[in-house]
Amino acid sequence: MRNIPFVDLKAGFAPIKAEVMKAIEDTLTGMNLNIGPNCRALEDEFAAFCGTRYAVGVGSGTEALQFSLLAAEVKAGDEVITAPHTFFATAEAIACIGAVPVFADIDPATYTIDPGAIEQKITSRTRAIIPIHMYGQCADMERINDIARRHGITVIEDACQAHGALYQGRKSGSLGAAGCFSFYFTKNLGAYGEGGIVTTDDAALAEKMRLYRNHGHTSKYAHEVIGYNGRLDEIQAAILRIRLKLLDDYNRRRRERADWYRERLSGLPVTLPEEAAGRHHVYHLYVIRTGERDRLMEFLTGRGIGTGIHYRNPVHLQKAVAHLGYKKGDIPAAEQACEEILSLPMYPELSSDDCAYVADSVREFFERQENS
Numbered sequence: 297m298r299n300i301p302f303v304d305l306k307a308g309f310a311p312i313k314a315e316v317m318k319a320i321e322d323t324l325t326g327m328n329l330n331i332g333p334n335c336r337a338l339e340d341e342f343a344a345f346c347g348t349r350y351a352v353g354v355g356s357g358t359e360a361l362q363f364s365l366l367a368a369e370v371k372a373g374d375e376v377i378t379a380p381h382t383f384f385a386t387a388e389a390i391a392c393i394g395a396v397p398v399f400a401d402i403d404p405a406t407y408t409i410d411p412g413a414i415e416q417k418i419t420s421r422t423r424a425i426i427p428i429h430m431y432g433q434c435a436d437m438e439r440i441n442d443i444a445r446r447h448g449i450t451v452i453e454d455a456c457q458a459h460g461a462l463y464q465g466r467k468s469g470s471l472g473a474a475g476c477f478s479f480y481f482t483k484n485l486g487a488y489g490e491g492g493i494v495t496t497d498d499a500a501l502a503e504k505m506r507l508y509r510n511h512g513h514t515s516k517y518a519h520e521v522i523g524y525n526g527r528l529d530e531i532q533a534a535i536l537r538i539r540l541k542l543l544d545d546y547n548r549r550r551r552e553r554a555d556w557y558r559e560r561l562s563g564l565p566v567t568l569p570e571e572a573a574g575r576h577h578v579y580h581l582y583v584i585r586t587g588e589r590d591r592l593m594e595f596l597t598g599r600g601i602g603t604g605i606h607y608r609n610p611v612h613l614q615k616a617v618a619h620l621g622y623k624k625g626d627i628p629a630a631e632q633a634c635e636e637i638l639s640l641p642m643y644p645e646l647s648s649d650d651c652a653y654v655a656d657s658v659r660e661f662f663e664r665q666e667n668s
């Protein structure tokens with residue numbers, strides 16, 4: 297039996313090992329570790345990659361969201377609209393600065409926030425919208441930006457799963473007031489530890505985020521605002537600069553694997569990922585959908601195939617946000633998705649044989665269902 301992991305970090309590391317080890321050695325030889333030359337260079341390179349004027353390296357995607365909200369002057373008690381179909385950190389970042397997450401439903405075809413649902417949630421206290429570019433596909437930014445403009449609301453992209461994704465030819469991270477990215481090691485652009493970055497065209501926002509990530513320091517002994525220890529680690533920045541050069545190729549290979557899956561899975565009773573018109577999906581995750589999810593997952597585990605669920609419980613029904621008063625049935629499309637989604641192995645090094653084995657195993661599962 298094969299063993300196909302859900303992600304294979306070792307396979308990604310092997311071809312760049314010598315370069316990464318040298319970068320770590322050089323960084324430690326230089327010992328310029330506090331927002332050092334690699335952090336600054338990565339900021340310039342990542343801003344250029346996204347087509348924005350600035351990028352600010354931070355400690356994680358969660359901090360990227362938090363500092364963007366603070367820099368946009370979202371205050372305690374303000375409402376921030378987002379989707380509950382996301383990793384918990386999106387809502388957590390809102391709550392951690394004292395603002396109130398307000399959940400709007402998703403478009404079940406793309407798993408991204410439904411602009412029509414946003415409109416219904418806007419109140420006089422709404423200060424920001426955080427659309428999530430879920431699984432590697434951008435949210436419907438044209439409609440979201442239009443709503444935001446009409447209501448004078450800031451849009452902050454949660455692009456933590458979508459490095460290099462395009463919307464109408466423009467990169468994620470360049471589509472709102474600020475774009476937040478995670479460099480968690482499984483991401484399309486991952487560090488070998490933690491990291492994050494915020495992109496923006498707004499000089500004032502970038503300047504404020506630089507304050508928040510570094511204790512509000514304006515000079516060595518002067519603190520202008522209460523900030524955080526939220527800097528991007530210099531060793532991670534050195535590693536990320538190597539991997540950023542490969543990101544387009546990583547994404548091309550992810551799309552190629554998505555094509556392989558599509559070819560082999562079409563005709564089966566599963567819903568395959570949909571790439572909406574004008575969007576370029578970078579398949580951070582390859583998520584299929586079926587009412588038989590849990591049994592299929594178990595079957596694939598028995599075939600040596602790693603799978604995941606992103607995510608099993610919608611954020612609005614988590615105990616941590618029970619005080620917000622949501623109940624089952626309030627956000628139906630997101631709730632339904634959580635019951636049916638299954639993420640298949642997806643990484644640039646996944647071989648075509650392994651892809652075929654995964655798809656054939658899915659087919660076998662449904663054939664057995666039919667015959668039983």
Ligand SMILES: Cc1ncc(COP(=O)(O)O)c(C=O)c1O
Nearest residue numbers: 356357358383385386456478480
């Ligand atoms: C959609 C989304 N938002 C936010 C985050 C938080 O990023 P990090 O884990 O780097 O804090 C993640 C990553 O896990 C994510 O997938």
